Amino acid sequence: MRPRMVPELAVRDIAASLAFYTGLGFRVTYERADEGFASIERDGAVFMLEAISAKSWITASLEPPLGRGxxxxxxxxxxxxxxxxxxxxxxxxxxxxxxxxxxxxxxxxxxxxxxxxxxxxxxxxxxxxxxxxxxxxxxxxxxx
Known part of the structure; x- marks a missing residue:
């Protein structure tokens, strides 16, 4: 069953993010490499990762570190x-x-x-x- 809430994280480098998360035991459940998108999961914890692009749902300027707060x-x-x-x-x-x-x-x-x-x-x-x-x-x- 798909979780009712899945955070989608805007990332600068999808390959670096996938390497980091899979190194921690997350697995890619599906991806759209041509769009810079992947869904990952580990023991029921699910994230979506999306490379920042003009199509991203960005509400303000993004400056590292992302996800403050x-x-x-x-x-x-x-x-x-x-x-x-x-x-x-x-x-x-x-x-x-x-x-x-x-x-x-x-x-x-x-x-x-x-x-x-x-x-x-x-x-x-x-x-x-x-x-x-x-x-x-x-x-x-x-x-x-």
């Missing part, structure tokens, strides 16, 4: 494997791996997470669940 949280089962791939590729993390707990009503949701920017500056927050608890956590970054 947003980060995409992507749940994964093995955060360490993704971090290992990034380090091997020489990609610097925007924020190092940390443990964080977020209050969600009466419970606290925990996750290990790090942030990295893609080639266009879009901020990706990869996270691995630590579960939930009903009491305020004593360790990690606590939000809420």
């Amino acid at each position: 947003i980060n995409f949280e992507i749940g994964v089962d093995d955060l360490g494997a993704i971090e290992t791939r990034l380090v091997a590729a020489g990609v610097a993390l925007f924020r190092p791996t940390e443990e964080a707990w977020y209050r969600a009503g009466p419970v606290w949701l925990g996750q290990r997470q790090f942030l990295v920017q893609d080639p266009d500056g879009y901020l990706l927050r990869f996270c691995e669940s630590l579960g939930e608890t009903s009491s305020r956590p004593e360790r990690g970054r606590v939000v809420g």
